[in-house]
Amino acid sequence: MAKCVAVILSGCGVYDGTEVHEASAVMVHLSRAGAKVQMFAPDVDMMHVVNHCEGKPVTDKRNVLQESARIARGDVTDLAKLDVGAFDALIIPGGFGVAKNLSDWATKGKDYSIKPEVDKIIKAFHKAKKPMGMCCISPVLAAKAIPGCELTVGHDSECEKWPYAQVAKAMAELGCKHLNKNVGEVHVDSKNKLVTTSAFMCNAPIHEIFDGVGVMVKDVLKLA
Numbered sequence: 001m002a003k004c005v006a007v008i009l010s011g012c013g014v015y016d017g018t019e020v021h022e023a024s025a026v027m028v029h030l031s032r033a034g035a036k037v038q039m040f041a042p043d044v045d046m047m048h049v050v051n052h053c054e055g056k057p058v059t060d061k062r063n064v065l066q067e068s069a070r071i072a073r074g075d076v077t078d079l080a081k082l083d084v085g086a087f088d089a090l091i092i093p094g095g096f097g098v099a100k101n102l103s104d105w106a107t108k109g110k111d112y113s114i115k116p117e118v119d120k121i122i123k124a125f126h127k128a129k130k131p132m133g134m135c136c137i138s139p140v141l142a143a144k145a146i147p148g149c150e151l152t153v154g155h156d157s158e159c160e161k162w163p164y165a166q167v168a169k170a171m172a173e174l175g176c177k178h179l180n181k182n183v184g185e186v187h188v189d190s191k192n193k194l195v196t197t198s199a200f201m202c203n204a205p206i207h208e209i210f211d212g213v214g215v216m217v218k219d220v221l222k223l224a
Contacts, residue, residue, distance in 0.1 A: 002036050003088040003224045008079065008118070009041040009068035010097025013051035014154040014200070017064070020032045021070050021097035022199050025210045026093050029217035031205070036159070039089075042069035042079040042117060047100035047107075064101045081118055084124040088224040094136020094199055105140050108168050112178055114144050126192060131223035134218045137167065142194055143176045150189035152181040161184030184212045188219055195219045 011017020030037050042064050049060040068075045099106035103114045114122075122145040125132055128221065134142055141153040155161075156168035156178060171178040179187040179218060183202040188195050197207050197216040 002034050002040070003221055004036045004086060005030055005089045005091060005220075005224075006082055006087040007037055007039045008074065008090065008092045008102070008121070009065050009071055009192075010038055010095060010101045011041070011046055011062075011067040012070040013050070013052055013097075014065075014095050015052055015055060016046055016048060016069060016100060017067050017092050017097035018097055018198055019136060020071060021206060021209065022093040022095065022213060025213040026091055026217060027079050029214040033217065033221055035221065039072040040079045041065045041076055042099070042101065042115065044115075047095070053176040054091070058091065058202045063208075064097070064211065079121070082121055084128055084130070085119065086132070089131045089132040089133070089220050090121070090125045091220060092138040092141060094134075094138045094201075097139045098136070098141065102145045103141060103144070105137070110174060112144065116142055118172070119145050123125055129193060131193040131195065132197045133220035135197045135213055137164075138199050139171070139196045140167065142196070143171050143174050146192050148175055149192045149194055150177040150179060150181045150187060151194060151196040152185075152198060153196070154183070154201040155180045160213075161203050162201070163203060167201065181209050184215065186212070186216045186219055188223075193223050195223070
């Protein structure tokens with residue numbers, strides 16, 4: 001029987017929403033595995049809108065759900081309507097929208113909090129012992145919602161290849177066990193049924209990121 005997977009988006013575009021390549025990779029690998037997918041996003045205003053040519057905020061106001069519809073080809077549902085009982089697994093791609101629209105990590109760092117409805121959903125999947133996959137920056141959501149969990153966001157030693165290594169260090173400081181993994185690898189926290197991979201936390205060729213996301217998807221479905 002095909003597995004039913006919920007995918008949470010946070011907008012459209014790496015600097016203020018979901019990382020488009022990561023979302024696409026998730027959808028391709030789920031499709032190839034024969035999974036049934038429904039995408040969700042919160043019906044809220046974005047923290048801000050970023051001009052992706054310049055990497056600078058602009059004065060526009062946009063809605064996370066409406067922007068996520070660009071990735072979902074219009075087929076996206078308000079996150080408030082997500083029924084955990086209807087799904088076998090949850091996947092959350094990365095992008096700065098995770099740190100801006102699903103949480104306030106982007107502005108508060110280690111003192112961050114998760115948006116209440118996102119926190120509620122992650123905890124509900126966890127309580128139901130249903131697997132979750134998170135890539136790039138999205139494991140910070142698990143770090144807050146599932147204290148003490150094991151995860152990876154890549155490597156904890158900063159260099160050209162790993163420019164966001166400080167996030168890995170922060171995960172350890174928050175009480176999680178961070179495992180250094182390469183871009184094509186994942187970490188599976190069997191106890192919490194949490195699968196994580198670095199994706200664009202690594203400065204790697206896009207095909208390597210695509211493949212790493214594929215390993216994450218495969219391992220999530222194994223646990224479902």
